[in-house]
Amino acid sequence: MENAQGHPDEGREPFDVAMARNGLVSSLGLSRMDFVESTGSTNTDLLAALAAEPATSHPDLSVLIADHQDAGRGRLDRQWQAPPRAALAISLVLRPVNAQGLPLASDRYSWFSLLAAEAWREALVDVCGLRVQVKWPNDLMSGEKKLAGILAQLYFPSDGAPPVVVLGTGVNVSLDEDELPVPTATSLRLLGAGSLDRNTLVAGYLRRFTALYRDYCNADGDPEAGLAGDGSVLHRLTQATVTLGRTVRAQLPGDREVIGVAERLDHDGSLVVRDEGGTVHTVTAGDVIHLRPHRPDGHA
Incomplete structure (x- = not known):
């Protein structure tokens, strides 16, 4: 069977549910793994x-994985959709201790989205032979094109227990050019990934994320602190974040904006930006509406 572009439908096979459960739940110490054939949003379902x-x-x-997600959400309710089985939609419940x-x-929760980004970045190197970068605060990029988005949402239990995190990722796997949601997106297929097998991708991500998360x-x-036998999350994300060293425009609530050089990530995972007057601004992931490159001509 082939898709509209004449490619075999690699990457659009159904999940092997039994293989994933038998191979991952016990070996990674996951609490549970659920699959749904189709849903609006895995994050919304878990919440x-x-x-x-x-x-x-x-x-x-x-863990909750959807074979097809038709109303996926990004930050600030931005929509994320893909044809059936052309993408990965996976969400996790985190109760960190x-x-x-x-x-x-x-206040340590702010790193979870970036931990997920680093886990995906490492998995894509090993599984697909691809090197991608992290765009702060929650995207995976190849050049100027977006491959994946990550959304962390908080749930506050009514009994006053600590907040729970629902951490979701959407990855474009086998989309062709005419299936992309926007021209600035891309997919593993379009990047020439060595594998489009979604079972293998899920396994690669979960192995890396659970190790990083527990450490x-x-x-x-x-x-x-060092994680999973290697450098700290701050060191790893400093190396992987393409935003750093660039002049950026950060749009903030109340029609405010900050333009300057993204210098570093701070201890809380926020972005430290120095404007041309030398003033240092700390931009948090929870506040930023848009973060885009800024050119000298004043255009983003």
Whole structure:
């Protein structure tokens, strides 16, 4: 069977649910793994489940994967859609605790989206032979084109328990040019990925994310602690974030904006921008509406 561009439908096979569950849940220590053939949004589904079901129903590292997501959301309710089985939609429930079993301070949650970005970046090198970059705060890029988006949302339990994180990722896998949602997007197929197998991609991502996540939590959310036998999350993301060193325009609430050089990531995962007057601004992921390159002619 071929798609409209004449390519075999590699990357659009259904998930092998039994293989994923048998091979990943026990080996990675996942709490549960659920699949749905089609849904509006895996993040929305998990948030609804958290509100409707006992906390024990979705422990830390519960996973939901959709074979097709038709109303995916990005930051600020931006829509993310793809043809059936042409993309990956995966969300996780995170209830982070440190090595002593104590809840992680919620101000340490700001790194989770970037941990997911780093896990995907490493997985795509190994599985697909592709090198992509992280665009702060939550995109994976190849050059100026977006390959994947990440969305972290908080759920606040009514019993006053620590907030829960729902962390979702959407990755364009086998889309062709005429299937892209916007001209500035791309897909693994268009980048010449060595593999488009979504089962392998999910496994690669979850192996890396669970290792990074557990090390980060065990270090009490210290972004400068070594993770998974390698450099810290701050070091890794500093190396991988294409935003750093560029002149950017950050649009903020209230029609405010900051234009300057993105110098570094701070201890909380925020972006430190120095404007041409030398004033340093800290831009948080929760506040920024748009972050785009800024050219000397004043255009983004």
